[in-house]
Amino acid sequence: MLNVEHIGIAVKELEKSEKLFSALFNVAPYKRETVQSEKVSTSFFQINQTKIELLEATSPDSVIAGFIEKKGEGFHHIAFEVEDIESEMLRLQNEGFTLLNNVPKIGADNKLVCFLHPKSTNGILIELCQEIR
Ligand SMILES: C[C@@H](C(=O)O)C(=O)SCCNC(=O)CCNC(=O)[C@H](O)C(C)(C)COP(=O)(O)OP(=O)(O)OC[C@H]1O[C@@H](n2cnc3c(N)ncnc32)[C@H](O)[C@@H]1OP(=O)(O)O
Numbered sequence: 001m002l003n004v005e006h007i008g009i010a011v012k013e014l015e016k017s018e019k020l021f022s023a024l025f026n027v028a029p030y031k032r033e034t035v036q037s038e039k040v041s042t043s044f045f046q047i048n049q050t051k052i053e054l055l056e057a058t059s060p061d062s063v064i065a066g067f068i069e070k071k072g073e074g075f076h077h078i079a080f081e082v083e084d085i086e087s088e089m090l091r092l093q094n095e096g097f098t099l100l101n102n103v104p105k106i107g108a109d110n111k112l113v114c115f116l117h118p119k120s121t122n123g124i125l126i127e128l129c130q131e132i133r
């Protein structure tokens, strides 16, 4: 695994949270992107080397809506950059981690992504992402 690619934060209202985090980081979001397959609207902040992804549900059956209902707004996942997502998925599966998708999915910001079940990772939802080259 390489660097932390981004940290995902679940929010109820994207616009309201964009204002809050803009004030906190003293920088505006650099882009918004809806990922229909994940039923999320995202907004990205770049703070020096750190990327933060705000996630709002686009539908009541989005995992973000379910998460907020159970746990409330807040930290949702940590994403790690990988060089080769398929070989990393295979390696982690062989180590006994539970992959939530067996084929890489298209994520935001031009990435192939795969999630690991938090039950297999000490309660932390982990996303792997590889830049689409
Ligand atoms: C756009 C893209 C990108 O960056 O490119 C994104 O990030 S999309 C980001 C949104 N998409 C995703 O997160 C996709 C992968 N996530 C999923 O498939 C889901 O969220 C699961 C992780 C499988 C959870 O869904 P499920 O329907 O099973 O919900 P559930 O409420 O029944 O949760 C089952 C157990 O997992 C725990 N759980 C649920 N979400 C969690 C989270 N974010 N972090 C840590 N634990 C979590 C619950 O508390 C529960 O534990 P207990 O049983 O102990 O109560």
Ligand SMILES: [Co+2]
Binding pocket: 006, 008, 053, 077, 079, 127
């Ligand atoms: Co993410």
